[in-house]
Amino acid sequence: MNELIKKLCESFGPAGREDKVRSLIIGELEKFNAEYSIDTLGNLIVARRNQGEGAKKILVAAHMDEIGLMITFIDERGFLRFIGIGGVLKNILPGMKVLFENGTTGVIGQEKIKEPKEFDLDRLFIDIGAENREEALKKVNIGDTAVLLSPFSREGNRITAKSLDNRIGCAVVLEAMKRLSSLPLPNEIYFVFTVQEEVGLRGARPVSYRLKPHYGLAVDVTRVGDTPEPEFKTDVSLGKGPAVKIKDSSVICHPRITGLMIEVAETNNIPYQLEVLERGGTDAGAIHLTREGIPSGGLSIPCRYIHTPVEMVDLNDVENSVLLLVELLKHSW
Amino acid sequence: MLITALSQIPGVSGDEARVRNFIKEKLSLWGIKHHTDSLGNLYALKEGSKNREEPGLMLCAHMDEVGLMVSAIEKSGHLRFYKVGGIYEKYLVSKPVCIGANSVLGVIGAKAVHLQKKEEREKPLDAEKLYIDIGAKNKEDAEKVVKVGDYVSFWSEASSSAKIIKGKALDNRAGCAALLEILQRDYPISFTAVFTVQEEIGIRGARVAAYRVNPRIALVIETTSAVDIPEAREQDYATSLGAGPAFTIQDESVIAHPRILERLIEVAESQKKPYQFRRYGGNFTDAGAIAPAGSGVAAGVISTPCRYIHTPVSILFKEDWENLVEIVDAFIRSVHEKGLEI
Numbered sequence: 001m002n003e004l005i006k007k008l009c010e011s012f013g014p015a016g017r018e019d020k021v022r023s024l025i026i027g028e029l030e031k032f033n034a035e036y037s038i039d040t041l042g043n044l045i046v047a048r049r050n051q052g053e054g055a056k057k058i059l060v061a062a063h064m065d066e067i068g069l070m071i072t073f074i075d076e077r078g079f080l081r082f083i084g085i086g087g088v089l090k091n092i093l094p095g096m097k098v099l100f101e102n103g104t105t106g107v108i109g110q111e112k113i114k115e116p117k118e119f120d121l122d123r124l125f126i127d128i129g130a131e132n133r134e135e136a137l138k139k140v141n142i143g144d145t146a147v148l149l150s151p152f153s154r155e156g157n158r159i160t161a162k163s164l165d166n167r168i169g170c171a172v173v174l175e176a177m178k179r180l181s182s183l184p185l186p187n188e189i190y191f192v193f194t195v196q197e198e199v200g201l202r203g204a205r206p207v208s209y210r211l212k213p214h215y216g217l218a219v220d221v222t223r224v225g226d227t228p229e230p231e232f233k234t235d236v237s238l239g240k241g242p243a244v245k246i247k248d249s250s251v252i253c254h255p256r257i258t259g260l261m262i263e264v265a266e267t268n269n270i271p272y273q274l275e276v277l278e279r280g281g282t283d284a285g286a287i288h289l290t291r292e293g294i295p296s297g298g299l300s301i302p303c304r305y306i307h308t309p310v311e312m313v314d315l316n317d318v319e320n321s322v323l324l325l326v327e328l329l330k331h332s333w
Numbered sequence: 334m335l336i337t338a339l340s341q342i343p344g345v346s347g348d349e350a351r352v353r354n355f356i357k358e359k360l361s362l363w364g365i366k367h368h369t370d371s372l373g374n375l376y377a378l379k380e381g382s383k384n385r386e387e388p389g390l391m392l393c394a395h396m397d398e399v400g401l402m403v404s405a406i407e408k409s410g411h412l413r414f415y416k417v418g419g420i421y422e423k424y425l426v427s428k429p430v431c432i433g434a435n436s437v438l439g440v441i442g443a444k445a446v447h448l449q450k451k452e453e454r455e456k457p458l459d460a461e462k463l464y465i466d467i468g469a470k471n472k473e474d475a476e477k478v479v480k481v482g483d484y485v486s487f488w489s490e491a492s493s494s495a496k497i498i499k500g501k502a503l504d505n506r507a508g509c510a511a512l513l514e515i516l517q518r519d520y521p522i523s524f525t526a527v528f529t530v531q532e533e534i535g536i537r538g539a540r541v542a543a544y545r546v547n548p549r550i551a552l553v554i555e556t557t558s559a560v561d562i563p564e565a566r567e568q569d570y571a572t573s574l575g576a577g578p579a580f581t582i583q584d585e586s587v588i589a590h591p592r593i594l595e596r597l598i599e600v601a602e603s604q605k606k607p608y609q610f611r612r613y614g615g616n617f618t619d620a621g622a623i624a625p626a627g628s629g630v631a632a633g634v635i636s637t638p639c640r641y642i643h644t645p646v647s648i649l650f651k652e653d654w655e656n657l658v659e660i661v662d663a664f665i666r667s668v669h670e671k672g673l674e675i
Contacts, residue, residue, distance in 0.1 A: 016583065016588030039628060040549070040590075040628065040630060040631050040675050041590075041629040041631075043629075070583055072568070072613065075567070085583065122569070142582070142612060143582035143610050196588060202587075206624075206627060206630075207628070207629065209627055209628050209629075210628035210629070286625075
């Protein structure tokens with residue numbers, strides 16, 4: 001699973017350009033002969049059919065996209081200006097390396113700034129080593145997207161990479177699918193790898209409209225409050241198990257689902273934590289407001305330094321998230 | 334000329350009836366079937382000349398413009414107002430306006446300069462410090478012609494030279510005019526053209542329109558900001574006049590579907606028409622409501638670049654608008670000839 005996580009994280013997939021991540025996941029699906037389809041916006045759907053009486057339709061969503069940058073302008077000397085895609089933290093950008101879809105790399109430089117308050121995205125630029133505009137245009141164009149370049153690394157049980165938000169969610173769902181692939185399930189499950197979560201949960205809404213599930217579950221990362229002077233007040237820590245989402249700014253999870261998640265975790269002795277997130281959203285926010293309303297919940301993998309190139313998760317949390325998801329989906333809803 | 338005629342019609346968000354009636358008249362004249370929904374969106378059903386499978390194509394342009402609404406009438410007969418949509422306060426003072434269904438003429442006034450304190454003179458005037466003067470003697474007199482809740486639009490005569498068109502509400506009457514131009518032509522395939530309401534206050538009309546039409550592909554025809562002016566740095570231009578219609582890659586509301594964007598580029602190049610990308614990630618368009626509607630729609634945006642947008646004196650280049658029409662035309666034909674796999 002580690003190798004898969006590494007491949008997923010190092011893959012290229014800013015919101016709206018998830019093709020490479022999707023192909024990678026399709027490659028994994030083919031290993032256990034899962035059938036899939038892709039919708040208009042690019043969501044990848046895998047259905048575990050169940051026509052049995054009383055079977056409920058459950059949508060399990062993990063978003064494939066990551067935050068990124070988009071080129072808006074190329075100057076005479078070949079420097080690129082850009083805007084953010086999703087919640088980009090501008091203060092971590094100077095000095096970073098970036099990667100384009102075609103493999104071109106660049107570095108982020110900064111104009112001279114007199115006062116710290118002058119600092120903004122429009123004072124930064126990307127240098128791809130081009131000598132002039134013409135040469136730059138051979139490699140990139142306006143509208144091309146880039147992601148931060150950051151290698152995967154591991155220290156003990158903890159791994160660090162870019163876009164663990166939410167490739168770790170994708171890995172958890174893929175692993176749970178594998179483990180469930182030969183077991184009969186009481187419900188009909190739609191595993192969906194969604195697009196454009198980072199720009200406002202835009203993929204999850206139409207796909208839940210299409211699939212009309214009875215219940216929704218988003219598998220995503222959540223913030224932790226266990227670092228020095230944390231920015232977010234949350235009780236969630238790294239290494240203490242998957243988090244059962246109670247609330248974030250996009251959704252108040254349905255008590256029936258949070259209750260079920262807690263019950264399943266306790267019966268199976270899986271450690272878990274309760275997540276109340278002040279700021280941040282997940283696909284459950286879009287799913288639960290689709291059609292007449294869909295009771296939804298969230299299974300979250302605790303993650304430090306979200307939206308930086310050094311997001312960090314604990315592998316025990318990852319394994320326990322897989323266990324909880326597997327047991328949840330074996331359970332009746 | 335369609336753009337200038339449309340530009341002069343008052344049609345602030347929620348009060349699009351006069352624009353809609355103008356368009357309906359044209360549609361009836363040209364024998365195009367149309368209907369209006371409960372929010373006021375106008376749907377024109379353009380039938381293709383060849384009997385071919387419905388491609389699920391929706392074209393869309395919003396009819397509404399930014400403006401004001403009367404919020405209170407002072408004892409003195411002066412009107413206070415709220416803003417409707419993204420209007421910049423510093424552009425308001427000393428502008429002629431037109432109020433309510435009867436188009437009462439007024440001007441936006443403020444305290445005379447010699448009465449303003451130093452700091453008042455240095456800062457743009459807030460909407461609260463401004464009022465509309467319709468020449469009424471007192472509240473009673475004013476209430477004979479206007480009431481609280483009346484919409485207020487800029488009053489600005491549209492004019493044109495060989496090169497430019499000037500007027501209010503070019504955002505998005507230029508888009509409406511383009512759609513009307515397209516509707517007069519013959520196409521082998523059928524499509525639905527929607528003139529939407531309430532775009533400027535949060536893309537509200539397009540949401541229900543997309544749900545109703547349930548298209549597979551949508552192309553939004555818009556007007557977008559050009560900031561190619563002396564003080565701006567070239568990287569902040571967003572778009573430039575005369576460089577062709579602008580294709581959106583991403584704004585705050587949508588990431589244009591790559592297949593639509595590719596096709597727009599392809600048809601522009603094959604028709605040898607100039608085009609540019611919109612080099613700015615802010616603001617929203619109807620595509621933001623259309624893309625996530627129903628089971629998802631592949632949506633794109635093409636815009637006429639326009640300077641001084643959301644003011645009574647916006648300008649655009651005729652050639653950009655004409656090139657936009659030709660690219661949209663070629664896009665529709667290409668959907669017929671080659672299909673458009675999403």
